[in-house]
Amino acid sequence: MIATLFSLACKSLTNRLLTVGLTVFAISFSVFLLLGVEKIRTEAKGSFANTISGTDLIVGARSGSVQLLLYSVFRIGNATNNVSWKSYQAISNSKEVAWTIPLSLGDSHRGFRVLGTTNAYFKHYRYGSKKHLRFETGKPFEDVFHAVLGHEVAERLGYKLNDKIVLSHGIGIIAGNDHADKPFRISGVLAKTGTPLDRTIHVSLKGMEAIHIDWRSGAPIPGMSVSAKEVRQLELQPKAITAFLVGLKSKLSIFKIQRRVNQFRGEPLLAILPGVALQELWDLMSMAEAALGLISVFVVVVSLLVMLTMLFSSLNERRREMAILRSVGARLSHIFFLLVFEAGLIVFFGILAGLFFLYSALYFAQPIIEAEFGLFLAIQTLSTHEIFILTILYFSGLALGAIPAYRACRQSLSDGMNIHL
Amino acid sequence: MINLSNVTFRWKPDDNFALDVADFSVATGECVFISGPSGSGKSTLLNLLGGVIPTQQGSIIIGETNISLLSAPERDLYRADHMGLLFQMFNLMPFLSILDNATLPCRFSWQRRQRAVEKSGTVEAEARRLLNRMGLDIEEIGPRSVNLLSTGQQQRVAAARALLGSPEYVIADEPTSALDADTKFAFLNLLFEEIKAVGSTLVFVSHDNDLGSRFDRTISLSEINKAAKV
Numbered sequence: 311m312i313a314t315l316f317s318l319a320c321k322s323l324t325n326r327l328l329t330v331g332l333t334v335f336a337i338s339f340s341v342f343l344l345l346g347v348e349k350i351r352t353e354a355k356g357s358f359a360n361t362i363s364g365t366d367l368i369v370g371a372r373s374g375s376v377q378l379l380l381y382s383v384f385r386i387g388n389a390t391n392n393v394s395w396k397s398y399q400a401i402s403n404s405k406e407v408a409w410t411i412p413l414s415l416g417d418s419h420r421g422f423r424v425l426g427t428t429n430a431y432f433k434h435y436r437y438g439s440k441k442h443l444r445f446e447t448g449k450p451f452e453d454v455f456h457a458v459l460g461h462e463v464a465e466r467l468g469y470k471l472n473d474k475i476v477l478s479h480g481i482g483i484i485a486g487n488d489h490a491d492k493p494f495r496i497s498g499v500l501a502k503t504g505t506p507l508d509r510t511i512h513v514s515l516k517g518m519e520a521i522h523i524d525w526r527s528g529a530p531i532p533g534m535s536v537s538a539k540e541v542r543q544l545e546l547q548p549k550a551i552t553a554f555l556v557g558l559k560s561k562l563s564i565f566k567i568q569r570r571v572n573q574f575r576g577e578p579l580l581a582i583l584p585g586v587a588l589q590e591l592w593d594l595m596s597m598a599e600a601a602l603g604l605i606s607v608f609v610v611v612v613s614l615l616v617m618l619t620m621l622f623s624s625l626n627e628r629r630r631e632m633a634i635l636r637s638v639g640a641r642l643s644h645i646f647f648l649l650v651f652e653a654g655l656i657v658f659f660g661i662l663a664g665l666f667f668l669y670s671a672l673y674f675a676q677p678i679i680e681a682e683f684g685l686f687l688a689i690q691t692l693s694t695h696e697i698f699i700l701t702i703l704y705f706s707g708l709a710l711g712a713i714p715a716y717r718a719c720r721q722s723l724s725d726g727m728n729i730h731l
Numbered sequence: 732m733i734n735l736s737n738v739t740f741r742w743k744p745d746d747n748f749a750l751d752v753a754d755f756s757v758a759t760g761e762c763v764f765i766s767g768p769s770g771s772g773k774s775t776l777l778n779l780l781g782g783v784i785p786t787q788q789g790s791i792i793i794g795e796t797n798i799s800l801l802s803a804p805e806r807d808l809y810r811a812d813h814m815g816l817l818f819q820m821f822n823l824m825p826f827l828s829i830l831d832n833a834t835l836p837c838r839f840s841w842q843r844r845q846r847a848v849e850k851s852g853t854v855e856a857e858a859r860r861l862l863n864r865m866g867l868d869i870e871e872i873g874p875r876s877v878n879l880l881s882t883g884q885q886q887r888v889a890a891a892r893a894l895l896g897s898p899e900y901v902i903a904d905e906p907t908s909a910l911d912a913d914t915k916f917a918f919l920n921l922l923f924e925e926i927k928a929v930g931s932t933l934v935f936v937s938h939d940n941d942l943g944s945r946f947d948r949t950i951s952l953s954e955i956n957k958a959a960k961v
Contacts, residue, residue, distance in 0.1 A: 323825030639811020639839035
């Protein structure tokens with residue numbers, strides 16, 4: 311009997327392919343939106359969380375915790391102020407500190423940000439599940455004018471070992487701001503990490519200092535230019551850095567050192583715990599997340615209402631069909647399940663189509679999104695959470711289908727076998 | 732056999748009686764012609780006989796069973812197992828093939844299925860046989876969409892369906908009223924042949940009094956229905 315009803319449902323739907331198709335399409339859209347938003351949300355969070363691990367504190371000029379996290383780790387936004395070298399030394403010389411990685415941001419090269427740092431970066435920086443950085447080719451800085459490229463930089467710009475690059479001051483691509491007299495040589499290319507690191511050009515702090523030695527306030531000083539050769543002889547110690555990462559000998563001293571930094575008398579500083587700052591970032595985004603989620607749910611509701619409308623509006627013209635079925639012996643419950651099956655089939659194919667659109671879009675958009683936003687949207691089988699969402703959607707559709715099904719039964723009951731022309 | 736006793740029915744609580752039958756019987760294997768214009772309680776009678784609407788008062792005995800005592804699903808099953816129904820027009824499901832239409836009763840009744848298989852080996856074979864008997868060349872029109880058939884052809888398919896699985900009772904509601912004069916009699920003849928061959932009981936309602944001569948008994952609905960508006 312189930313087979314009979316199922317077959318009848320399939321044939322009935324196929325007969326009305328236009329309206330059914332539109333309904334399936336509407337549902338597929340809502341599934342696409344619902345799962346798409348969910349995917350971006352979870353992947354974005356995962357991606358952010360994976361960018362840094364194993365670092366106990368991040369220290370920068372006093373601003374907001376989220377701001378410091380964003381510019382120091384994610385290269386989003388800018389620092390409002392710098393940390394003086396003196397302060398950096400004072401803190402990194404504390405007995406509880408195991409290692410520090412100084413960071414100096416501000417320059418760029420063809421759209422990619424430049425990070426001035428020391429070899430401590432390649433030694434101590436970790437990401438994801440405490441993974442260390444790996445060199446695909448080459449090695450860390452050995453000369454003042456060495457640069458190590460993130461994987462994507464090398465790939466997109468087609469650079470290889472020993473190529474020469476010229477850095478630009480600031481983040482823009484304004485030609486006039488080039489440090490053309492002091493090109494850098496690529497000494498290494500890092501393996502892919504799936505973090506903003508891939509899109510960064512790393513140079514030594516000394517190199518950073520070197521190119522700015524004859525610059526003041528963002529422009530070269532006329533009449534005073536130091537050549538690359540001359541600059542190597544100088545004592546290249548920076549006066550300030552943007553921020554620095556701290557690894558402590560014992561986790562127990564985290565709060566002590568944090569307090570020390572926040573209360574530092576030399577200049578206003580801020581020390582944050584990356585995990586805590588990340589959580590603050592999530593809290594900030596939670597409103598947006600909730601809004602997006604709510605909108606997706608509304609879209610789903612709308613699409614199910616479309617299905618409801620379609621089923622209801624077809625009822626009138628199908629009264630004759632129902633009368634015929636009843637006349638050959640179909641029970642009211644058969645009529646009921648016939649319509650519920652139809653609703654089930656529509657939602658089922660809507661979900662399938664939605665998944666198809668989602669994975670197709672992912673397939674084509676994945677590289678673009680990764681390049682533009684650094685967000686890697688993995689194409690993987692449905693997670694438990696996604697399956698849960700789809701199951702709820704399916705059963706909601708079935709439940710809604712019961713409404714026109716019930717109405718069809720009532721109509722059939724009062725119609726009997728009478729002809730409605 | 733069929734017997735109605737003290738049956739009354741009204742469609743809505745405020746309505747007058749649509750049907751008020753003191754006593755009406757049909758013998759087993761009898762072919763009865765009931766003439767009646769619209770408003771004479773025809774559709775009410777047929778719906779009651781078919782067990783589609785519940786008996787409000789009185790008893791309706793079909794065969795050995797008093798269907799007025801059955802629940803709705805039980806009546807549906809009884810109809811599936813023992814009755815073939817035929818309407819004036821729009822008998823066929825537009826999205827099913829001719830064969831699928833013809834074999835519908837066997838999907839809802841195991842008994843009908845068994846009897847059809849006994850006769851011809853498979854349900855489909857039996858359907859083809861009946862369609863042929865009704866004058867349809869199934870080889871030619873088989874794949875055609877139901878909507879492309881003429882009314883006469885549609886009625887024949889409906890008749891084959893009603894007869895599939897040898898139901899004991901065939902109830903026909905003006906099946907020839909949409910057919911033209913030539914086709915009418917041909918259709919009727921074919922229907923009779925098959926019904927007599929199986930020995931089913933036929934209740935045939937129509938306003939076309941020309942057809943009455945072939946039947947065992949003709950009766951006007953207003954004779955048996957006190958509530959008929961004549």
